[in-house]
Amino acid sequence: MRHTTTAAPPPDRQRSAPYDAFHTARARTDLVSRLYAAAMGEDYPAEVAASSSCDWPLLGLMTARLRMRPGQLLVDAGCGTGGIGLWLARALAVGLEGFDFSPVAVAQAADRRPRFTLPADRATFRVAELEDNGLPDSTAHGIVCVDALGGAVDRDAAIRELGRLLAPGARLVLSRSLRRNAEPVWEERARTAGLTVEHVDERPSPAPRTRGDGPVVNVAAPRMKAAG
Numbered sequence: 525m526r527h528t529t530t531a532a533p534p535p536d537r538q539r540s541a542p543y544d545a546f547h548t549a550r551a552r553t554d555l556v557s558r559l560y561a562a563a564m565g566e567d568y569p570a571e572v573a574a575s576s577s578c579d580w581p582l583l584g585l586m587t588a589r590l591r592m593r594p595g596q597l598l599v600d601a602g603c604g605t606g607g608i609g610l611w612l613a614r615a616l617a618v619g620l621e622g623f624d625f626s627p628v629a630v631a632q633a634a635d636r637r638p639r640f641t642l643p644a645d646r647a648t649f650r651v652a653e654l655e656d657n658g659l660p661d662s663t664a665h666g667i668v669c670v671d672a673l674g675g676a677v678d679r680d681a682a683i684r685e686l687g688r689l690l691a692p693g694a695r696l697v698l699s700r701s702l703r704r705n706a707e708p709v710w711e712e713r714a715r716t717a718g719l720t721v722e723h724v725d726e727r728p729s730p731a732p733r734t735r736g737d738g739p740v741v742n743v744a745a746p747r748m749k750a751a752g
Contacts, residue, residue: 539625539677540625540626540627543625543626543628543629544626544627544628544629546575547604547605547626547628547629547632548628550575551632556575557570557573560573564579566580567579567580567581568580569583569607569611571607571611571639571640572607572608572611573605573607574604574605574607574608574670575604575605576604576608576670576671576672576699577670577671577699577701577727578607578608578670578671581727582670582699582727583608583611583612583615585697585725586608586612586668586697587612587615587616589695589697589722589723590612590616590666590668590695590697591666591695592616592618592665592666593618593665594616594617594618595617595618595619596616596618596619596665596666597618597619597620597621597663597664597665597666598612598613598616598618598619598620598621598664598665598666598667598668599620599621599622599623599659599663599664599666599667599668599686599689600612600620600621600622600623600667600668600669601622601623601654601657601667601668601669601672601686602623602624602625602654602669602670602671602672602673602675603622603623603624603629603630603633603649604624604626604629604633604672605629605632605633605636606622606629606632606633606634606636606637606647606649607633607636608668608670609622609633609647609668610633610636610637610639610640610642610647611640612668613640613642613646613647614640614641614642618665618666619646619647620642620646620647620648621648621649621650621659621663621664622647622648622649622650623649623650623651623652623657623659624649624651624652624672625651625652625653625654625675626651627651630649630650630651633649634648634649653676653677654669654672654673654675654676654682654685654686655676655677655678655681655682655685656685657685657689659689660689661688661689662688662689662690662691662692663689663691664689664690664691664694665691665694666694666695666696666697667686667689667690667694667695667696667697667698668696668697668698669686669696669697669698669699670698670699671699671700671701673698673700674700674701679713680713680716680717683713683714683716683717683719684716684717686698686717687717687718687719690719695722696719710724
């Protein structure tokens with residue numbers, strides 16, 4: 525049965541409250557941006573202004589791993605204030621659907637569209653959880669999820685839900701920091717979701733971490749559907 529677009533269940537406001545407060549406070553000062561810039565140096569993409577490990581090398585890696593064509597649809601899962609998805613959508617000449625469980629972040633993401641010269645009909649944002657986003661099956665030609673999986677209540681369900689969105693042959697590029705000596709479970713989670721791991725790119729953390737120490741792991745996974 526095909527999953528059609530629905531209104532995603534409202535996220536838990538108590539769970540999103542700290543993120544709402546952070547994004548509200550960050551909008552009033554450039555302190556966080558200055559701290560990231562100091563930590564990342566010339567690798568800091570100031571225009572993106574992400575609250576994650578996103579730097580210029582990661583933007584380049586995602587651009588290469590996604591292998592998208594102009595006019596396709598990119599989904600930014602756990603988009604925060606939208607900078608990563610907006611930058612990629614502009615660079616790749618694709619449409620963008622972003623979602624995050626923080627309504628404050630989503631509102632800020634929508635407000636940032638003009639800075640990236642993207643009209644509202646090409647870049648849309650919604651409030652939704654990683655485990656249930658309300659988007660149709662096979663709608664995404666590419667998905668990015670940067671440092672957001674750790675915030676999911678059920679990470680396996682979140683991976684399955686992202687896999688459901690992928691069109692045949694499309695790719696999910698996911699980054700997540702791992703604690704030192706932690707054993708990655710990418711292959712197992714991908715297999716459970718019907719995905720195949722293509723690449724695991726280990727990168728040293730470029731900025732002070734808030735989601736665990738150690739390298740950031742990026743996984744690109746195509747989802748191939750059987751014919752017939």
